[in-house]
Amino acid sequence: MSRPRRFGPHAIAAAALAASLLAGCAAPGPDRATAAGTSTAVTSEPGCGPGPVVLRARFETGFPLAKALADEFTRQHPAVTWDVREEQFAVLTQNAPRLLADDPPDLVRLPQVSDLVRDGLLRDLDGYAAWFGWDRWPPGQLRPMRVDPGGRPRGSGPLYATGFSTSVTGVFYNKDLAARIGFREPATLAEWDDALARAKAAGITPLAGFNSGAVGGLAFPLQSLMAAYGSPSEIDAWTFQRPGARIDTPANAEAVRHLWRWLRAGYFDADLNATDYARMLDRFTSGRALFLVDGDWESATLDRRMPGRVGFFLVPPVRAGDPRAAMSGPPTFGVPARAAHPDCAAAFLDWAVTDPVARETTVRVGGALPLGPVGAPVPPVEPGSVTAATLAAAEQVVANGTGMDFVANATGAILAESWTPRLQELAAGERGPDDLLGRVQADYTRQIGG
Incomplete structure (x- = not known):
């Protein structure tokens, strides 16, 4: 052998x-x-x-x-x-x-x-x-x-x-709706914010989202914003339970406030906290939202249900030219x-x-x-498909070393017992953004026993 x-x-x-x-x-x-x-x-x-x-x-x-x-x-x-x-x-x-x-x-x-x-x-x-x-x-x-x-x-x-496989998260968008507002893939977070505002003004739901149950989905856009403002390696340090790492940093606090502004502006549907993952996906595929922050595990489904009508980009940085980071693994x-x-x-x-x-x-x-070594052959896909776009994005993240683990993986209970209820309170307007990360940090410290 x-x-x-x-x-x-x-x-x-x-x-x-x-x-x-x-x-x-x-x-x-x-x-x-x-x-x-x-x-x-x-x-x-x-x-x-x-x-x-x-x-x-x-x-x-x-x-x-x-x-x-x-x-x-x-x-x-x-x-x-x-x-x-x-x-x-x-x-x-x-x-x-x-x-x-x-x-x-x-x-x-x-x-x-x-x-x-x-x-x-x-x-x-x-x-x-x-x-x-x-x-x-x-x-x-x-x-x-x-x-x-x-x-x-x-x-x-x-x-x-x-x-x-190494999955990557980013932003899917409906090309038909994007054309209605003259959207082009953004180079900065401010450019994406502008597209969200123009979609809202045109009567289009800017962001499909889900946040119900024990596995709320607002952690996806929040972590993407955290990486835009800060460092994916610092986020990983906390997720990997490295000594002294904290989630309640100034950069991450800016990301929470950014998400809160999206919520206050009505960029998500009003029933966000009652929407589950399947309903979110249905809203996007049926043309009722322009953007969807999600992972490449949906690429094949979107190519099948919306062939040629979906694009994808990594969440842009605050400063033009900075490398783009993504949840990837x-x-x-x-x-x-x-x-x-x-x-x-x-x-x-x-x-x-x-x-x-x-x-x-x-x-x-x-x-x-x-998965596999650099240079391992990747099976061909249809040019112009969203799968082609997500594969290219994943290769970019691997090449740049800007991937990060999902913050929900920090402990076995942190998603259900901390991130989800805290973000549900934020979405419902029951609490503001300023103490969210401090409460998550306290839950995390208690769960890891340190």
Whole structure:
């Protein structure tokens, strides 16, 4: 059996080796569940063995990429089948610790890894990363899934999760509505503000948004504004629980006040706090809002439902010429410490980013840039499509090193227990902007115990 595949001149074409990897030439490796912080050496090529193997997985409802990849994996490797259960992200967030402790699957979509690492519930993937070559990817792609074995800080230490693609968030816009106000993609935040005001004056809802339930969506535009005013690395320092990092900085306070001005100006629908994600998306796709702050996971859907009618740009900076930052990183998948088939799960994760059909599926279904080394071939997309625009934006963020993790990933409970209710109060006019970040910081300090 050969050593792992490398992206190079023959790159993805050489991934035919993946067929032999999982067709039975490698025996299942030993069960190497380790305590958190123990490095896991991999001494023989991980695979699924001669089969049959049933991989148990927990995926997120409403995001079809993981299931599409699992189905393609079985098509190529019939000895491996799947037992998949899909759940809402909020349910995964709440149940992950108990699930991984009591009834661990082989692969699970993870909301946040720090607490799970601290409790020894996730497998250290460094051995697999060394074997397959994941540790030679651009460091920023996997940095959010590296965690000190004690659970904090994130951003360094062993690798406890990976993913299929590096998603990027930004601003989708309806080209038909944009033409009505003479919109051109903005170079600065002030230019975008001007477009929002002109849309409102023309009777067009400027921003589609959602903010209901336990997973409110105002954190997306807020974090985009925070990066426009400040530094994505400082935001990551807080999200990664680095000592001394704070969210209540002067730059972030300016971002909160900017969002508050948007709310006061009526740029979102009046029922924002009663609107869920699906309703927000429907409003945008039905032409009832000009802009949508969201991620490239919707690119394929928008190309299908609004072909040729959607554009995309990264949130512009305050100062023209400054690099644009964005929430960017893989939707996170981990292998539980007590998974029954860890080698097979790891082989699937590697196949998903090296196999040509898998990478094409990631672009076609997920609308996102597949993970892998710089220069790894990206499957072609339709010129002028919104998927083409989001792929270009993701490549720009990776090249500039201006990606950042989502602030909701700072702790397992910070989104549901702090960001969402605080932003719901702001949207309802129940509280002003000046103490929002201080209250989030207090919640964060209490949750991390420091």
